[in-house]
Amino acid sequence: xxxxxxxxxxxxxxxxxxxxxxxxxxxxxxxxxxxxxxxxxxxxxxxxxxxxxxxxxxxxxxxxxxxxxxxxxxxxxxxxxxxxxxxxxxxxxxxxxxxxxxxxxxxxxxxxxxxxxxxxxxxxxxxxxxxxxxxxxxxxxxxxxxxxxxxxxxxxxxxxxxxxxxxxxxxxxxxxxxxxxxxxxxxxxxxxxxxxxxxxxxxxxxxxxxxxxxxxxxxxxxxxxxxxxxxxxxxxxxxxxxxxxxxxxxxxxxxxxxxxxxxxxxxxxxxxxxxxxxxxxxxxxxxxxxxxxxxxxxxxxxxxxxxxxxxxxxxxxxxxxxxxxxxxxxxxxxxxxxxxxxxxxxxxxxxxxxxxxxxxxxxxxxxxxxxxxxxxxxxxxxxxxxxxxxxxxxxxxxxxxxxxxxxxxxxxxxxxxxxxxxxxxxx
RNA sequence: GGAGAGGUGCCGGAGUGGUCGAACGGGGCGGUCUCGAAAACCGUUGAGCGCGCAAGCGUUCCGAGGGUUCGAAUCCCUCUCUCUCCGCCA
Numbered sequence: 334x335x336x337x338x339x340x341x342x343x344x345x346x347x348x349x350x351x352x353x354x355x356x357x358x359x360x361x362x363x364x365x366x367x368x369x370x371x372x373x374x375x376x377x378x379x380x381x382x383x384x385x386x387x388x389x390x391x392x393x394x395x396x397x398x399x400x401x402x403x404x405x406x407x408x409x410x411x412x413x414x415x416x417x418x419x420x421x422x423x424x425x426x427x428x429x430x431x432x433x434x435x436x437x438x439x440x441x442x443x444x445x446x447x448x449x450x451x452x453x454x455x456x457x458x459x460x461x462x463x464x465x466x467x468x469x470x471x472x473x474x475x476x477x478x479x480x481x482x483x484x485x486x487x488x489x490x491x492x493x494x495x496x497x498x499x500x501x502x503x504x505x506x507x508x509x510x511x512x513x514x515x516x517x518x519x520x521x522x523x524x525x526x527x528x529x530x531x532x533x534x535x536x537x538x539x540x541x542x543x544x545x546x547x548x549x550x551x552x553x554x555x556x557x558x559x560x561x562x563x564x565x566x567x568x569x570x571x572x573x574x575x576x577x578x579x580x581x582x583x584x585x586x587x588x589x590x591x592x593x594x595x596x597x598x599x600x601x602x603x604x605x606x607x608x609x610x611x612x613x614x615x616x617x618x619x620x621x622x623x624x625x626x627x628x629x630x631x632x633x634x635x636x637x638x639x640x641x642x643x644x645x646x647x648x649x650x651x652x653x654x655x656x657x658x659x660x661x662x663x664x665x666x667x668x669x670x671x672x673x674x675x676x677x678x679x680x681x682x683x684x685x686x687x688x689x690x691x692x693x694x695x696x697x698x699x700x701x702x703x704x705x706x707x708x709x710x711x712x713x714x715x716x717x718x719x720x721x722x723x724x725x726x727x728x729x730x731x732x733x734x735x736x737x738x739x740x741x742x743x744x745x746x747x748x749x750x751x752x753x754x755x756x757x758x759x760x
Numbered sequence: 761g762g763a764g765a766g767g768u769g770c771c772g773g774a775g776u777g778g779u780c781g782a783a784c785g786g787g788g789c790g791g792u793c794u795c796g797a798a799a800a801c802c803g804u805u806g807a808g809c810g811c812g813c814a815a816g817c818g819u820u821c822c823g824a825g826g827g828u829u830c831g832a833a834u835c836c837c838u839c840u841c842u843c844u845c846c847g848c849c850a
Contacts, residue, residue, distance in 0.1 A: 371811090374809070374810055374819085375810060375811075375818095377819085378809090378810065378811090378818060378819045379818090379819095381818085381820085382818060382819075384830085384831085385818095385819085385831090387830080387831090388778075388830065389779055389831090391830060391831070392778035392779065392831080393779070404830095406830075407830040407831090408830085409830085410831075411830060414829095414830075421820095428809095577806095577807085698808095700807095706789095
């Protein structure tokens with residue numbers, strides 16, 4: 334959501350930013366609505382001023398026993414009544430119309446974000462590690478998992494349909510181990526506070542982070558008008574909605590390990606094999622709430638926190654800056670971390686770290702009080718730290734051995750009960 | 761699920777339908793006093809929107825949304841949340 338006053342002052346910059354997103358100029362329409370609304374508000378307020386004054390005089394007149402004088406005023410106010418009532422309805426309509434227009438517009442990218450139409454135009458930032466060498470043809474994660482009998486898509490389909498999986502034994506344990514490692518690093522070393530939030534939320538929360546109203550078809554909705562979160566970003570970011578935080582509380586850093594649910598409405602036919610794209614997956618999410626001054630530095634910090642997990646696991650990865658065509662709805666700038674999957678012979682997204690400026694804060698009405706006592710909107714950031722399902726995939730493919738077993742990375746040893754490999758004859 | 765009680769400012773807590781953005785207390789902030797501090801005393805302390813360079817003026821907001829009324833924090837309806845008791849339950 335944009336600051337309408339900023340659009341008033343910078344209509345060209347606003348349109349230019351939208352143009353980079355491939356959208357047409359909108360400031361004309363927005364400002365027309367804004368003008369109509371302000372015009373209307375002024376007339377309405379004048380009427381309200383007159384009504385309030387007259388109403389007070391009625392009270393005084395009655396108190397002093399001047400019933401005739403009171404009656405004159407009563408008649409005057411009665412005339413204003415319908416005008417004010419209609420006026421209030423109209424004001425709400427104009428406000429809603431303006432908001433409907435603004436709420437569907439994506440955030441503006443930073444200048445430094447590269448222009449582009451698709452992920453092909455993302456800019457490589459840096460690469461860490463090297464591709465592991467195999468003296469055999471590395472398998473894809475689902476081949477490994479199914480051969481081990483520890484990853485079962487068929488049974489999952491019986492329970493829930495396509496795009497679900499059942500993990501068993503050490504496979505299930507490794508998913509838990511990965512989450513545990515991530516949470517431990519983020520809470521003990523990176524300054525994040527662990528949170529266990531609702532994963533079923535209302536429409537306001539989803540609106541706050543920008544999934545609604547535009548991306549309803551990507552979400553799962555319950556029968557009582559709640560929604561399964563597509564990411565813990567929703568729950569964690571909305572923790573500060575409708576509040577005014579003391580500046581001393583910022584930056585506020587929270588993390589949560591939750592399941593995430595996505596309808597994958599537009600992804601029919603994509604990544605149908607394996608665990609890459611599921612309706613349900615688990616993720617450790619990082620969210621930071623900051624002042625406007627802190628947010629850019631916080632993005633770099635958050636990226637570093639996410640990268641740290643991959644380094645601990647010894648996984649080869651690269652970081653890209655998403656171009657204007659690939660960046661998410663609420664983001665001003667996004668880093669994707671892509672991990673190397675030898676079985677797939679390609680890099681795949683495993684984390685996405687975004688700075689949203691005050692875009693979500695305006696939708697949530699999340700503010701803070703600065704040193705001078707001024708109230709202003711916070712900035713919000715979110716990032717995966719990491720997507721646990723995809724991390725599991727990466728470990729499987731990178732740590733596989735010629736005999737079809739998988740070596741447990743050293744960093745996971747404390748969480749795996751001492752086993753060094755798994756997937757052999759005994760599971 | 762049943763029964764009841766409530767949602768007022770940073771917190772506690774008043775508020776016969778009229779001059780209430782709201783008593784009073786606490787907290788915070790500023791000041792007086794003091795060598796300094798405490799105590800005491802004085803002052804100050806909500807958010808949104810509109811107009812304005814600003815000072816400021818106006819307007820809206822007492823859980824949310826409707827309604828009654830010339831006028832609603834106060835009356836009515838719906839919703840929502842919290843608390844207590846009972847039932848059920850991981």
